[in-house]
Amino acid sequence: MSSNEFYHYIDDLNRPLQSFALSLTKDMEDSKDLVQETIFKALKNKDKFRIGTNFKAWIMTLMRNTFINNYRKKKRSQTDLAPTDSYVFAAASEENSGESNMATKELMAILNSIDEKLREPFWMYYIGMSYQEISDALDTPLGTIKSRIFFARKELQSKIRAVGIRN
Numbered sequence: 028m029s030s031n032e033f034y035h036y037i038d039d040l041n042r043p044l045q046s047f048a049l050s051l052t053k054d055m056e057d058s059k060d061l062v063q064e065t066i067f068k069a070l071k072n073k074d075k076f077r078i079g080t081n082f083k084a085w086i087m088t089l090m091r092n093t094f095i096n097n098y099r100k101k102k103r104s105q106t107d108l109a110p111t112d113s114y115v116f117a118a119a120s121e122e123n124s125g126e127s128n129m130a131t132k133e134l135m136a137i138l139n140s141i142d143e144k145l146r147e148p149f150w151m152y153y154i155g156m157s158y159q160e161i162s163d164a165l166d167t168p169l170g171t172i173k174s175r176i177f178f179a180r181k182e183l184q185s186k187i188r189a190v191g192i193r194n
Contacts, residue, residue, distance in 0.1 A: 033073050036082050037066055047087060051094045061097075065090040137186045141179060148172050149179035 044065065048058035069076075069086050076085055138146060151161045158176075162169045 030073075033070075033076075037069060037086070040083055040086060043083070044086065044090065047090060048094075051091070061090060061094055064097075065093055068093060133190060134187070137183060137190065140186065141182050145175050145179035145182065148175045149183075152176050 041062075044062050045058060048061040048065070049055065052058045052061055065086065068089055072089075076082065138150070141149075148161050148165065148167075151164065152158070156164070158169055158172050161167075161176075162172045165172065
C-alpha cells in the first residue's frame, strides 16, 4: 500500500474516528487528542498493517488500545486526595520506625539472597531505569532483561511469603 493510499484511508475514517474517540473519552478536547495520537501511531506503524485486512478495524483497535493505555497510565499516577483528619495522619507518621527498619533489613537480606543475574536487573528497574536502559547498561538482550526481572519478582514474592514480612 502506498503512502497516498494510506493517507486517503485515514482521511476517509476521520469522522468515525472522532465519533469513536468521543464515545470513549466523553470529552471533546480529549477525543481530539486521542484521534491525533491514533493517527500518529497509525502513520508510525503503517508497515505493520497487512494489506487485505480491515483497515477500519485495525485503526479502531489501535485507538481503543491507546485509550486503555492512557487510562491506565492516568489511573496509576493519581493519588488519593481525600481529606483526612489531621490526628489520623499524625498518628500514622509517628509509627515505630524500628519495625520499619527491621522489615527493610529483612527485605534487603532476601533481595541479596537471590541470584546476581536476577538481582542486578531487578534493582536497576526498582531504582527507576527502563528496560531498555538496563539492557544497554548490562549489554543483554531486552527480552532477557524482562524475563530476569519477572523471575526476580516471583522469587522475591515466594521468599517474602515464606518469611512472612509485613509492613
